[in-house]
Amino acid sequence: MVSAVFHTPVERTPLGCVALHTSNATENVATPARPARSRAVKLSETPAPAAVQAMGYDWRGLALRVIPPVLGLALLVGIWALVTITSGSSIPSPAETFKQALDVFSDPFYRKGPNDQGVGWNVLMSLERVALGFGLAAAVGIPAGFLIGRFEFLSRMFNPLISLLRPVSPLAWLPIGLLVFKGANPAAIWTIFICSIWPMIINTAVGVQRVPSDFMNVARVLNLSEWKIFTKILFPAVLPYMLTGVRLAVGTAWLVIVAAEMLTGGVGIGFWVWDEWNNLNVKNIIIAIFVIGIVGLVLEYALIKLASAFTFEEVKS
Amino acid sequence: MNASHTTKFIEVQGGEQTFRTKKGLFPALRDINLTIAKGEFVALIGHSGCGKSTLLNLIAGLTTPTAGTLLCANREIAGPGPERAVVFQNHSLLPWLTCFENVYLAVERVFGAASKSTGAPAENKAQLQARTEAALALVGLTAAAQKRPGEISGGMKQRVGIARALSMEPQVLLMDEPFGALDALTRAKLQDELLEIVARTKSTVVMVTHDVDEAVLLSDKIVMMTNGPAATIGEVLAVDLPRPRNRVQLAEDPRYINCRKAVIDFLYTRQAHVEKAA
Numbered sequence: 001m002v003s004a005v006f007h008t009p010v011e012r013t014p015l016g017c018v019a020l021h022t023s024n025a026t027e028n029v030a031t032p033a034r035p036a037r038s039r040a041v042k043l044s045e046t047p048a049p050a051a052v053q054a055m056g057y058d059w060r061g062l063a064l065r066v067i068p069p070v071l072g073l074a075l076l077v078g079i080w081a082l083v084t085i086t087s088g089s090s091i092p093s094p095a096e097t098f099k100q101a102l103d104v105f106s107d108p109f110y111r112k113g114p115n116d117q118g119v120g121w122n123v124l125m126s127l128e129r130v131a132l133g134f135g136l137a138a139a140v141g142i143p144a145g146f147l148i149g150r151f152e153f154l155s156r157m158f159n160p161l162i163s164l165l166r167p168v169s170p171l172a173w174l175p176i177g178l179l180v181f182k183g184a185n186p187a188a189i190w191t192i193f194i195c196s197i198w199p200m201i202i203n204t205a206v207g208v209q210r211v212p213s214d215f216m217n218v219a220r221v222l223n224l225s226e227w228k229i230f231t232k233i234l235f236p237a238v239l240p241y242m243l244t245g246v247r248l249a250v251g252t253a254w255l256v257i258v259a260a261e262m263l264t265g266g267v268g269i270g271f272w273v274w275d276e277w278n279n280l281n282v283k284n285i286i287i288a289i290f291v292i293g294i295v296g297l298v299l300e301y302a303l304i305k306l307a308s309a310f311t312f313e314e315v316k317s
Numbered sequence: 318m319n320a321s322h323t324t325k326f327i328e329v330q331g332g333e334q335t336f337r338t339k340k341g342l343f344p345a346l347r348d349i350n351l352t353i354a355k356g357e358f359v360a361l362i363g364h365s366g367c368g369k370s371t372l373l374n375l376i377a378g379l380t381t382p383t384a385g386t387l388l389c390a391n392r393e394i395a396g397p398g399p400e401r402a403v404v405f406q407n408h409s410l411l412p413w414l415t416c417f418e419n420v421y422l423a424v425e426r427v428f429g430a431a432s433k434s435t436g437a438p439a440e441n442k443a444q445l446q447a448r449t450e451a452a453l454a455l456v457g458l459t460a461a462a463q464k465r466p467g468e469i470s471g472g473m474k475q476r477v478g479i480a481r482a483l484s485m486e487p488q489v490l491l492m493d494e495p496f497g498a499l500d501a502l503t504r505a506k507l508q509d510e511l512l513e514i515v516a517r518t519k520s521t522v523v524m525v526t527h528d529v530d531e532a533v534l535l536s537d538k539i540v541m542m543t544n545g546p547a548a549t550i551g552e553v554l555a556v557d558l559p560r561p562r563n564r565v566q567l568a569e570d571p572r573y574i575n576c577r578k579a580v581i582d583f584l585y586t587r588q589a590h591v592e593k594a595a
Contacts, residue, residue: 214409217379220397222426222485232422236413 092283100283101290117267119287123295126261126268129185130253133192137249141197142242145204146234155205162201170195170256174263184264191260196249203248207241208234243307250303254296269295326521327353327376327489331385334371344547345371349385351540351550358515358522360532362580363542363551364588369525370406370493372542376523377403377491390488399427402487404495408478410466416477417462420484421449427485452484453477455514472503476510483514490515492524496531505564508534516561529584533576534564541583551588554579 077094084093092100108120148155173194177187211234219229261270269292276284332349335342346368353359361369374380375387378397387394389401397403402423410419428440428448440448453462456476466474475495482490495511496504508531515522526532532539536556543551556576558567567573 212409214405214407215411217397217403217405218409218411220379221377221399221401221403222423223398224422224426228422228426232414233411236411 090282092286097283097286101287104284104287119269119272119291122267122269122272123291125266126257126270127295129188129261129268130192130250130257133189133257134196134250134253136189137193137197137253138200138246140193141200141245141249142204144197145201145242145245146208146230146238148201149205149208149238150234155209162198165194166198166202170252171259171263174260178264184266188257188260188264188266188268192253192256195256196253199248199252200242200245203245204238204242207238207245210241211237240307240311243303243310247300247303247307250299251296254292254299258292324354325352325388326355326357326390327351327523328388329372329376329385330388332372332375332382332387333384334368334375334380335383345545346375346549347547348549351553353521353523353538355521356519357538358536359524359538359540360536361523361525361540361542362527362529362532362584363548364544364584365527367542367545368548369527369542373403373491373493373523373525376489377401379403399423399485400487401489401491402482402485404475404478404482404490404492406493406495406497408466408471408474410474410477410481412466415463415465416453416458416469416480417449419466419477420452420481421445423481424448424452424484448484452480455483456480456510472499472507475499476507479507479511479514483518483520486518488521490520490522492522494525494527497527504528504531509564511535512560512562529577529580532580533558533573534562534567539576539580541580541588544588552583 080091080094084091104119108118110118111121144158148158170191174187174191177190178184181187181190215233215237216229219233224232257268258270258273261268262274265271265274269288273285273288276282276288329349329351332346332351333344334346335344337343349372361372363369371380375382376389376394378394378401394401410416411422414422424445428437429445431437431439450459450462453459456479458473458476458480461469461473461477466477469477475498479492479495482492496507499507512535514520522535524532524535533556539554539556540550541552541554542548554576558570558572558576
């Protein structure tokens with residue numbers, strides 16, 4: 001029912017590790033829980049060298065966690081290098097791109113006129129648009145989801161509309177935004193709004209409908225007021241569903257902003273990609289792709305952490 | 318039985334419940350006639366799927382009957398309400414609230430506002446908290462008050478569920494297999510506690526069970542139900558055992574053994590499960 005595009009953050013991790021290879025080693029050191037677990041598994045397989053386990057750091061566990069992502073990275077860079085060699089000089093080599101990346105990131109916050117700003121500004125401007133459009137969508141979509149989930153009448157009233165509008169490509173809404181708001185920036189925000197509202201409405205509504213009937217029976221026996229039902233039962237029960245919707249929405253918003261900015265211009269990571277294409281600076285386009293990937297990964301990871309913090313044992317089952 | 322048992326408190330007349338399913342109409346209950354006196358402890362017993370819980374839900378007001386009338390204190394049961402507290406089969410505590418908060422939610426609802434029926438004024442926060450603490454103390458869970466349901470055992474959760482129901486000082490306590498999910502030792506302990514609490518509070522109790530010993534030990538009256546579909550009341554057995562009851566002494570008591578035998582005879586001889594025969 002819900003968009004499956006961003007459904008598998010775990011599968012995306014290798015890509016993230018490609019981009020995050022510098023921070024990968026530190027991540028391993030920072031989370032001792034996981035090497036410890038793999039050590040325990042190993043221990044059960046080979047119980048003999050317990051003394052060795054007690055003495056040394058678990059190098060094998062660390063290696064098992066580091067080597068596969070590094071291999072994945074090497075594979076990507078290898079294919080990239082191969083394509084570079086076979087296609088002549090049109091695609092820059094990994095080494096050239098890396099050199100350029102050092103240059104780009106050495107000064108991310110420069111400003112030389114409206115169309116020439118540092119990558120840091122571009123990312124921040126894009127994030128600002130996403131935050132605005134997404135924030136508005138959350139402010140409208142989450143309450144709407146609660147109402148649609150709670151009242152059968154509203155659900156029947158709005159479900160056809162949602163089914164009709166949800167599959168529409170977000171960029172199809174851009175001209176409407178330009179027409180109504182008479183500006184590129186509000187139009188981009190509008191596009192973010194309209195594409196990120198659906199997962200939040202749908203997930204919240206599904207969450208409300210799936211609140212265990214036992215809890216609702218408790219509410220009925222106690223004759224709780226609608227406000228008490230909302231604060232004590234519905235909201236906490238729906239929170240995990242709602243946060244899943246938020247996560248999907250942020251993923252979609254970040255997908256869409258790049259495309260929207262390519263069309264609207266201004267300062268933003270999407271515009272940066274398009275501008276560098278016009279300058280035929282392919283190295284910067286590849287750098288931008290990595291930057292977009294890393295920011296998307298960080299957004300998603302943060303929201304997964306947030307969601308798991310608010311999920312209670314008995315709701316999961 | 319004492320005199321108060323003769324007064325009607327809960328009355329079911331011609332109760333009938335039919336469910337709409339994908340395979341068509343399913344008649345769950347038919348022709349239910351039952352009266353329960355104030356302060357009486359009634360057990361509903363029968364094979365699974367015979368509509369015991371359906372009948373309990375009807376009395377609770379969680380479902381409305383297809384036909385027939387249900388009265389409680391001479392008023393028609395129009396829906397669920399705190400005067401008919403329910404102890405659910407799977408405790409149904411809210412996992413995000415502590416045990417204290419779970420009980421407090423019920424206490425606040427019943428005593429936090431001025432009562433329309435009795436004219437009792439709204440109680441202040443300290444009084445409500447005292448009531449909550451008293452209810453938890455009644456089931457011996459003062460120490461676990463600040464824990465969440467996920468952190469305590471199944472028996473403790475069920476006790477919180479009972480505390481929540483009792484804290485509302487309901488006219489009727491409805492229990493749907495409250496000890497069904499518990500191990501035998503915990504179950505026996507909670508049964509003894511329940512006997513003690515009911516003796517103290519003089520509550521009217523309707524309890525669904527499939528445990529013969531539990532039914533005989535606890536109740537004044539055992540309502541035995543025939544097999545579904547279209548189940549009805551097969552027989553009502555009065556349990557004339559003196560209170561307070563002690564499970565160890567009763568085990569030898571011929572009256573206890575007779576009651577037990579009558580129920581077993583009904584369940585396993587006359588109402589041997591239909592599905593097995595088919």
